Amino acid sequence: MTDPSTGPGTDASAGPLLDLDVTAIAHGGVFVARHEGRVVFVADAIPGERVRARVTDPVPSTGSETGNGAADKRSFWRAETVEVLDASPHRRPHVWAEADVSRPPEQRPGGADLGHIEIGHQRALKRQVLQEALDRFAGGGIAAPEVEATGTDENWRTRVTLHVDAEHRIGPYAARSHRVVPVAEHVLARPAIDAAARALGDLPEGRIELVEPADGQVRFLVRPESERFSRKDRRGPRRGRPTPETVIERVGGREFQLDVDGFWQIHPDAAALLDGAVADLLQGSVAPEAEHLDLYGGVGLFAATLARLGARKITTVESSPRATRHAVENLRDVDVTAVTARVDRYLRAGDAGPQNVAGGAVILDPPRSGAGRAVVEDVAALDPAAIVYVACDPVALARDLATFRGLGYEPRRMRALDLFPHSHHLETVALLSR
Ligand SMILES: C[S@@+](CC[C@H](N)C(=O)[O-])C[C@H]1O[C@@H](n2cnc3c(N)ncnc32)[C@H](O)[C@@H]1O
Incomplete structure (x- = not known):
């Protein structure tokens, strides 16, 4: 199974509009439809729906309806829903108002790719993905x-990464993109993390990691984006760098200390x-x-x-x-x-x-x-x-x-x-x- 959530970046501003019948959920938080025999992985849809979606990857060349030679050779396309033509009974207003399909895809915050689906049905769809993976592999x-x-389905993230762009805008990235999307409220984050993020002043371009450990006191780290891919990061502090702060998490009666940026589960x-x-x-x-x-x-x-x-x-x-x-x-x-x-x-x-x-x-x-x-x-x-x-x-x-x-x-x-x-x-x- 291809993981449609990864791959080359998308450009939501170009590409033809297609009317698609959505048949299934795919691995990676996107949904399966077909257009002229080709699979289209479409975001922000629900199986059973008919949606209008803009092809974002590959981006067809100007003047061509279905794309250039490279696009035609691709076994699948990606698309973003821009209008719901026939809605599923499981559709709900997106938990994140800014992620509604009425907004341009590049202005929708990422991280809640099933946020437009009733929560019980989200779980039923995740089970289908697991079943398909077990059957196929x-x-x-x-x-x-x-x-x-x-x-705890709302405001659950105890660890959040936000980004600051060259214009000093702060927010999560848009889905499948490195564009910063400023949001009124981080609806997935713990309330204390959201409050701390909104209280942050002017910050240099880079990323901010916010952590709410068991004591409820939010810590944050500001880092250049380039460090994200540094292998040295994973081996611990570099020479000349301060030792990371330690935080405490609790499970049952036991305390676990860890670095503020060390691995711990995200859901409380x-x-x-x-x-x-x-x-x-x-x-x-x-x-x-x-x-x-x-x-x-x-x-x-x-x-x-x-x-x-x-x-x-x-x-x-x-x-x-x-x-x-x-x-x-x-x-x-x-x-x-x-x-x-x-x-x-x-x-x-x-x-x-x-x-x-x-x-x-x-x-x-x-x-x-x-x-x-x-x-x-x-x-x-x-x-x-x-x-x-x-x-x-x-x-x-x-x-x-x-x-x-x-x-x-x-x-x-x-x-x-x-x-x-x-x-x-x-x-x-x-x-x-x-
Ligand atoms: C999903 S986390 C699980 C951590 C721990 N079991 C827990 O629940 O808190 C995976 C851990 O594996 C470590 N790790 C990644 N690749 C590894 C490897 N090849 N050998 C040993 N540890 C690895 C990471 O540093 C991380 O702490």
Whole structure:
């Protein structure tokens, strides 16, 4: 499946208008229609609707209705809804007034690509995306679970990135673009973050990261846009740079310290819900004498879950040295070994790698791209009794499940959590065993 949410930038100001019958949701928060046999991925629509949409990518050359040679060779086009001709009963006024289809696409803030859909139907559509990914990439025969609500669908983001452009306008980027869209209110953000963002004075061009940790006090970092792609950023502070501020998050009775810009779940309920889901799936399968792995461990959230379930030998593996240092502090009361390493290298590190995982549990919580074939093969070779895979991308999950299935590990239970309301993102937790 192509991910239509990524790819070359779009220019919403050019391109023909098409009247489209929308048939399905696609991976990436866009919807499927057809025009003269070609797939058109259209934004801001709903399956069952007829919409008028402007083709934005590829941009046809002037004077041509369907485009130049390059456009004709493309297997799919992208388009943005500009008018709803026949509305779905699931359509609602967009949660973000500025994202309404009556505005030019380049002036609609991104981040809430399902915000025009009734919330229960958003979850039904996300389940369809997961089911399609499982059917197409995981070998079939796996039923996608219902998507569970968190209870907090509005003003949920505890971490927000805003941008300041050359004209000193501040706001989120428009969808699929790097254009800043000033908004009256950031409807996805926690109210304190929105208030803090509106109180920011004149700022230089760049990006601002706002964080509301458990104490409710908003912190913000101002950075040049160029740092976004810096690899050094992920390895911790650079020489001559101040050590990042530390903030505290809480799950149950336990405190987790982390860098203000370190990885933590964005939804305020997410860490506790994921801890609960992992514990639910692993209940009764944690053998105290075996070694247990928390791979892509961050500051130790799931290592703490394993400890609570009775694991006595736990190794958490994480590539960020600062996160690993925090994990050691966060799990002082627990016998945990925290390793700073890439997971793929750790699994092949011989004596410095895993020793006695047969019969134990392995938790994987990789970035969006998934764990990949080599890591999955190396995990299966350890012969754990239970594997829990925490995934924020259905297609990456499905591909890794296919590899696990080829090695004898079958998905036994799965839970899907709506940790990103009004956006297409979905968190899935799967339990596998032989
Ligand atoms: C989705 S986060 C999960 C963190 C943690 N499990 C939690 O829930 O808070 C993924 C983590 O993997 C780390 N990471 C990314 N690639 C990695 C790799 N190849 N090896 C080890 N850690 C990696 C990131 O730094 C990040 O902390």
